Amino acid sequence: MKQTSAAMATAGIVYVLVGMTAISINDMLIKQLSGDYPLHQIVFVRSGVGILFSLILVQAEGGLSILKTRQPFLHLLRGLLVVVSNMTYFVALAVMPLADATALFFAAPLFITLLSIPILGERVGPMRMAAVVVGFGGVILMQRPWEGTAALDVNRLVLLLPVVSALTYALLQLMTRKLGATTRASALAVYIQAIFIVVSALFYVIAGDGDFVQGVSDPSLIFLLRAWIWPGDGDWIYLLGLGLNSAVIGYCLAQAYRLADAATVAPFEYVGLPLAVLWGWLIWNELPDWEVWAGMALIAGSGLFVFFRERAKARVVARAEVKARY
Template sequence: MQDTRSGILLAVAGFATLSIGDAVLKSMAGLWPVTAVAALRFSIGAIALSAMLAYNEGAAGFRPARPWLQVARGVCLAGASLSFFSAIFVMPLAETMAITFLSPVLTALLSGPLLGEKVRQAVWIACLFALVGVALILRPNLAELGWPAVLPLVSAVFFSLMIIANRASTGSGSALAMQAYMALIAAPILILASVGGEVAQIDGLRLSWPSVDVIFRCAFVALTASTAHWLVYLGTTSAGASQIAPASYIQMLVATLLGWWFFGDVPDAITMAGAAIIIGAGLYLWRDGAQKG
């Protein structure tokens, strides 16, 4: 019982820390191109994780099993992160976070064709309700922003594919190695995206030398993200994945409070209803899976 309680508290702390990093990301909107922010954040993470991996496991730690699967994980992480960062730059934090909570439902849905798992009836029910919630949240943003408003949905799809790739790569390395592999693949992709924005001379993606403040913020986001993932990992090992899964929704509460406090973003009633439906769909899916397990 004590381990379960401690594990849940660790997971809650980890998920809350992720939202703090997201708020810092949003504070950089307009200060530096989103592609460059993503590239710097993951470059810092890749360097730090590589150093830790080299210290703990030596050269052997950089020889992953099933390397192409590790590439797929890194590509999905790059796509999910760039989409999410871009969404945070143009949308309220709470609304972006709410739509990305579609990922657990998408993961359960896509695990059928991609992993050969049986898709339960509860998955289809949860997917239907979650999509209704997404539609409610996108309602004002599509009218105001156009297609960029679907970026959180793109991020959720990439994140779901990454989770599925994570499942498929179970046993391919230590927890530290698995994080390092993803960062080492994602960082070069994001650097290329950053350079591509400059070469194509796309407005808003033109490169410039970052201020010291931006560099420190990117480093802070990299540090908090790694710390958060480690806290969630510790929580999972103490309490079990099924116990800590609902703790992820603390991100929505923290994101809403930070968005209101620092950016003046107050979700309207319909947006909150959409978020509640998405979270409810995820909890329903978790509860059904726990009962089946």
């Protein structure tokens, strides 16, 4: 049993590393396209392509019958949380440096650790709780509360959007842990893609003609509300890449949180931080300010402490269980 648990934890870590690499590519592509296309069009195309790849995975994991569920409301709620998490993050990403938005989003593993107490019944000791507090200190530092609004590069409300995204992402991953006990990862991915398609199609019906963007100057709102346009020939490769990435992300992250405890998997999501810095530097010649570097260090450091603390605690408990059998 112990070997099985260790193997499942290792598999969960591998899945989350692949998923986070795909997310970093996804963020880079969306930021690249945000100057020409509306967010809901990008999401519609991405999810339309992604659901095809996800259905292939469904077939491989047991066929269309695994899409049946006795918990449609919970799956709908999880899907809506994904939509909120993505929309708030991408709206911020359109006007923020990639590394800054990613760093603020990485409050998510801290939220996961904190919310795993009431939702999953996991135990979080005082040292891990202190590490979570330190990590949120990094989030506050990146919000630069001492700066006036005029001194910030973006609206302060926009700075909060990645944090809102992190909170909703944490909730959906904890729901994945509960739903994953009875639902395959490929089915979870299909449900999410389908909800994305429905929501983005509704955006098209309401705002696809671009009427709501008239007179709007805020670049985040323009990204959200501008009119749909037919993609240029050179952009189709990016949109298709987004679709494939979407399927990889949905499957890998769902699988990671199905196989392993949230507190074990979540810290490995921090691989997204150096990847975001790398993309920002290579493509947009952006490097984070000192507040972002310091915030990254606090958040990543606290997350890694939580991880190693959890692993050490797990080893102690395992030794105690072995002794108890004798």
